Amino acid sequence: MSILGHYNYWxxxxxxxxGFYVVISHGNLVKKIVGLxxxxxxxxxxxxxxxKIHGGTAPIVAEGVSRYSNPLPHVLILTAIVxxxxxxxxxxxxxxxxxxxxxxxxxxxxxxxxxxL
Amino acid sequence: MIRQHLPALQVILPLLAAPACLLLRRxxxxxxxxxxxxxxxxxxAILLLRQVLSQGDITYALGGWSAPWGIQYxxxxxxxxxxxxxxxxxxxxxxxxARSVAREIxxxxxxxxxxxxxxxxxxxxxxxxxxxxxxxxxxxEISSLSSYALISMGxxxxxxxxxxxxxxxxxxxxxxxxxxxxxxxVMTGTLNMQDLAQRxxxxxxxRTIHTAFAFLVVGLSLKLALFPLHLWLPNAYxxxxxxxxxxxxxxxxxxxxxxxxxxxxxxxxxxYAFNTMPLGxxxxxxxxxxxxxxxxxxxFQENIKRILAYSSVAQIGYMILGISFATxxxxxxxxxxxxxxxxxxxxxxxxxxxxxxxxxxxxLQHLAGIGRRMPWTMAAVVxxxxxxxxxxxxxxxxxxxxxxxxxxxxxxxxxxxxxxxxSLLALVYVWRILEAAYFDAPAKPDAHIKEAPLSLxxxxxxxxxxxxxxxxxxxxxxxxxxxxxxxxxxxxx
Numbered sequence: 001m002s003i004l005g006h007y008n009y010w011x012x013x014x015x016x017x018x019g020f021y022v023v024i025s026h027g028n029l030v031k032k033i034v035g036l037x038x039x040x041x042x043x044x045x046x047x048x049x050x051x052k053i054h055g056g057t058a059p060i061v062a063e064g065v066s067r068y069s070n071p072l073p074h075v076l077i078l079t080a081i082v083x084x085x086x087x088x089x090x091x092x093x094x095x096x097x098x099x100x101x102x103x104x105x106x107x108x109x110x111x112x113x114x115x116x117l
Numbered sequence: 118m119i120r121q122h123l124p125a126l127q128v129i130l131p132l133l134a135a136p137a138c139l140l141l142r143r144x145x146x147x148x149x150x151x152x153x154x155x156x157x158x159x160x161x162a163i164l165l166l167r168q169v170l171s172q173g174d175i176t177y178a179l180g181g182w183s184a185p186w187g188i189q190y191x192x193x194x195x196x197x198x199x200x201x202x203x204x205x206x207x208x209x210x211x212x213x214x215a216r217s218v219a220r221e222i223x224x225x226x227x228x229x230x231x232x233x234x235x236x237x238x239x240x241x242x243x244x245x246x247x248x249x250x251x252x253x254x255x256x257x258e259i260s261s262l263s264s265y266a267l268i269s270m271g272x273x274x275x276x277x278x279x280x281x282x283x284x285x286x287x288x289x290x291x292x293x294x295x296x297x298x299x300x301x302x303v304m305t306g307t308l309n310m311q312d313l314a315q316r317x318x319x320x321x322x323x324r325t326i327h328t329a330f331a332f333l334v335v336g337l338s339l340k341l342a343l344f345p346l347h348l349w350l351p352n353a354y355x356x357x358x359x360x361x362x363x364x365x366x367x368x369x370x371x372x373x374x375x376x377x378x379x380x381x382x383x384x385x386x387x388x389y390a391f392n393t394m395p396l397g398x399x400x401x402x403x404x405x406x407x408x409x410x411x412x413x414x415x416x417f418q419e420n421i422k423r424i425l426a427y428s429s430v431a432q433i434g435y436m437i438l439g440i441s442f443a444t445x446x447x448x449x450x451x452x453x454x455x456x457x458x459x460x461x462x463x464x465x466x467x468x469x470x471x472x473x474x475x476x477x478x479x480x481l482q483h484l485a486g487i488g489r490r491m492p493w494t495m496a497a498v499v500x501x502x503x504x505x506x507x508x509x510x511x512x513x514x515x516x517x518x519x520x521x522x523x524x525x526x527x528x529x530x531x532x533x534x535x536x537x538x539x540s541l542l543a544l545v546y547v548w549r550i551l552e553a554a555y556f557d558a559p560a561k562p563d564a565h566i567k568e569a570p571l572s573l574x575x576x577x578x579x580x581x582x583x584x585x586x587x588x589x590x591x592x593x594x595x596x597x598x599x600x601x602x603x604x605x606x607x608x609x610x
Binding site: 020023029032036039040043046047050072073076079080083086087090091094095097098101102110114 | 251254255258262265266269274275277278280281284285288289291292295296299302303
């Protein structure tokens with residue numbers, strides 16, 4: 001088993017760290033949401049990867065097929081994607097309201113406006 | 118017939134009532150409907166608790182699919198107690214909401230407010246009742262998403278930024294939980310909690326399970342605002358509408374605490390969490406640090422809601438301290454404090470909301486002399502504050518008593534001393550509120566500030582009296598907490 005054998009998990013970890021870093025480092029509220037999305041997408045790939053079985057096909061009963069991939073992680077992640085979409089929608093809606101209230105979506109400018117109150 | 122479906126009704130009722138609220142289109146009607154639903158869920162929770170105590174645990178296969186394939190609802194004394202406190206708080210808060218929401222939320226948003234409130238309630242009840250690890254994540258997100266939206270309804274524009282901050286941190290926490298659950302599934306092939314508990318020991322030494330444990334504990338600690346992951350909490354509680362602050366302060370962190378109990382004790386088992394993994398010392402250190410730092414910060418706040426919010430972070434420290442002992446007395450002290458803290462913080466935030474209704478301010482300096490203008494409301498603050506400090510005859514005393522007992526049982530007397538010093542810090546910040554309210558002369562005589570209306574006073578005092586009642590008659594709370602703790606630790610009561 002080589003170190004690249006599980007390359008999908010490397011992609012997961014890479015995306016996870018990229019997303020996490022964007023959330024932490026960026027001051028722009030929209031970019032933070034983008035980072036959060038990348039972070040969540042990495043977990044989606046993690047779930048989908050673990051349902052895969054070598055040589056397995058889609059889990060549909062058919063003649064001459066005896067190996068199926070596990071469909072449960074896919075179903076689970078469908079739910080998680082829905083949760084992710086809802087979170088993104090709510091987050092962006094909040095950003096729109098913040099933009100209306102403050103006239104900016106930059107974190108440092110928002111702080112400056114609040115501390116001058 | 119209907120008795121048998123009570124576990125499902127507990128969650129389905131508020132979940133289905135939520136969109137119905139939106140369809141009613143009239144704020145008054147939506148409020149009335151939500152209140153009826155709130156009381157109905159409370160009644161169901163009481164019935165469930167009685168059934169659990171008399172006939173033992175209840176399992177309910179959702180849609181007739183038996184576990185481990187289907188989603189299972191599982192009610193044992195721990196979950197029954199959490200169901201009781203969450204639905205009980207909602208039943209007290211909803212009658213209170215009518216006047217407070219009318220003051221703080223514009224009329225076109227009030228129907229949406231009750232919809233979100235019921236959704237949040239459904240999510241929290243779902244967390245407490247489900248026996249499926251992934252289902253728990255879904256309910257956690259239902260309650261979190263609705264609470265982000267509820268917080269953003271605050272009048273101050275900072276409500277928006279604090280809601281956004283909570284959304285970012287909460288989502289990171291939830292994603293961590295999702296990763297943890299996924300890693301558990303990959304090693305065991307199951308999501309049912311009891312099935313997980315049976316299959317985990319075989320693979321417990323693998324690195325994947327270690328990682329899953331770490332992700333789950335950190336994710337849940339974010340949700341329950343364990344120091345230093347509490348940063349979202351003070352702003353969210355300060356700028357949210359009063360009703361939302363009351364409801365979330367009394368329930369949201371408690372439910373996350375319950376989820377931590379479930380994962381640590383039911384799924385991983387105390388043996389794994391405290392002997393294989395260093396959970397005990399980690400939690401104890403963070404709990405004690407949180408207790409002192411948050412209490413110290415609370416002392417220097419000028420906004421009364423913010424004082425109470427930081428105090429919440431400190432009180433979460435007490436709960437976590439309880440489980441870090443990993444003994445029956447310790448865990449039951451944690452569960453007791455979960456229940457008791459919901460009562461005291463509920464009462465305090467309700468009284469503060471009543472003050473806001475009359476004065477329109479949360480700043481300590483504007484509250485000078487309020488004790489004479491609103492005697493009943495301030496009396497509620499006094500009793501709630503005494504409970505927070507842990508004065509005998511209030512619930513706060515009971516949980517601290519058991520906490521100190523747990524520390525002494527282990528022979529860790531310095532921890533017991535630290536708990537007592539923490540109470541002294543609580544005395545200081547509670548005193549600051551009382552000093553402003555009773556001893557400072559009002560800046561200008563405001564004759565128009567009068568006592569809060571009865572629709573606010575009655576729910577507030579209902580919780581205040583509960584504070585005293587459960588501080589004197591502890592047979593129900595201590596009995597259930599002990600039973601729950603022995604169950605979680607797997608020892609005979």
